[in-house]
Amino acid sequence: MESSQNRYRMQLETTPWFRGLSVELRDYLVSHASLVTLERGEVLYRRGEQSSGLYAVLGGALAIGTVGVDGKEALLAVLGPTAWVGEISLFDGLPRPNNATAVSRTLLLHVPEAALKDLLDTTPRYWRDFALLMAQRLRLSFDNAEAMTLLPAAQRVANRLLSIAGGYGGLNAAQSRIRLSQDSLASMVSLSRQTTNQLLKNLESQRIVSLKSGEITILDFDRLRAASLGDLDT
Incomplete structure (x- = not known):
């Protein structure tokens, strides 16, 4: 024991x-x-x-x-x-x-x-x-409320992925592979599943994330951070 x-x-x-x-x-x-x-x-x-x-x-x-x-x-x-x-x-x-x-x-x-x-x-x-x-x-909670109020949808999704991957500021361990359904992510950022799926597909097409059923893997933290700031070159 x-x-x-x-x-x-x-x-x-x-x-x-x-x-x-x-x-x-x-x-x-x-x-x-x-x-x-x-x-x-x-x-x-x-x-x-x-x-x-x-x-x-x-x-x-x-x-x-x-x-x-x-x-x-x-x-x-x-x-x-x-x-x-x-x-x-x-x-x-x-x-x-x-x-x-x-x-x-x-x-x-x-x-x-x-x-x-x-x-x-x-x-x-x-x-x-x-x-x-x-x-x-x-x-x-303050950071999430600010993002929900001020950020457009694409930045909101990227921002939340960074927050989760970073362990919510130290609340839990950092991770590059996020076990999370798209429905759950959509609920977190107050978007439809369809919109969330399209935004994730856009990130995947740029090799910033990789998508599997119930899982999102971050491939490029620097570019995801740029996407969260609206500075990503497409």
């Missing part, structure tokens, strides 16, 4: 937030955690539910979003290893603000709410560490 915990701890330390914690806090989170496995489509938590603690993605991915009364999905992010989720309700004590659903078979590390409250009651200085995690997510 100890070797498994150490293995997962080493994985968690590949991303900035967990790596920046004190040794004592990292020890506490790992030692009080348990493993949870979700199958594809299984819901970790729903909007409106009470908090049950923090989760870190160790394998697979979680789709974070909401579903309107008309059944339309608003997808905010798809978070893979080693993103943490659930910190907002830890701060305000209010119900979950969104849904978290497994995109594929997903392994999670779960730190229960009671263990977190015990820690923060006895060592209040650790609140700052969790505030930094929430600040990362807040910055990401």
Whole structure:
């Protein structure tokens, strides 16, 4: 059991937030955690539910979003290893603000709410560490809102691909191969699937990305960055 915990701890330390914690806090989170496995489509938590603690993605991915009364999905992010989720309700004590659903078979590390409250009651200085995690997510939300408001469709798609590939500013590990359906990407950038598909095809024709079913591989980060700025020569 100890070797498994150490293995997962080493994985968690590949991303900035967990790596920046004190040794004592990292020890506490790992030692009080348990493993949870979700199958594809299984819901970790729903909007409106009470908090049950923090989760870190160790394998697979979680789709974070909401579903309107008309059944339309608003997808905010798809978070893979080693993103943490659930910190907002830890701060305000209010119900979950969104849904978290497994995109594929997903392994999670779960730190229960009671263990977190015990820690923060006895060592209040650790609140700052969790505030930094929430600040990362807040910055990401601002960046996404700005892109949705100001950028034309082609730049919006390129910008979101860069954000995902970069690990959402350090929330999870960087990646060049993005396991994401075009429907999901379309929901993220508020475009139709047809428009999103055409924009991706344009990037593919310029050898900036490669497309497979449920997967987008970035081949040229520099040119994708130029596309996100509207500076790409076609």
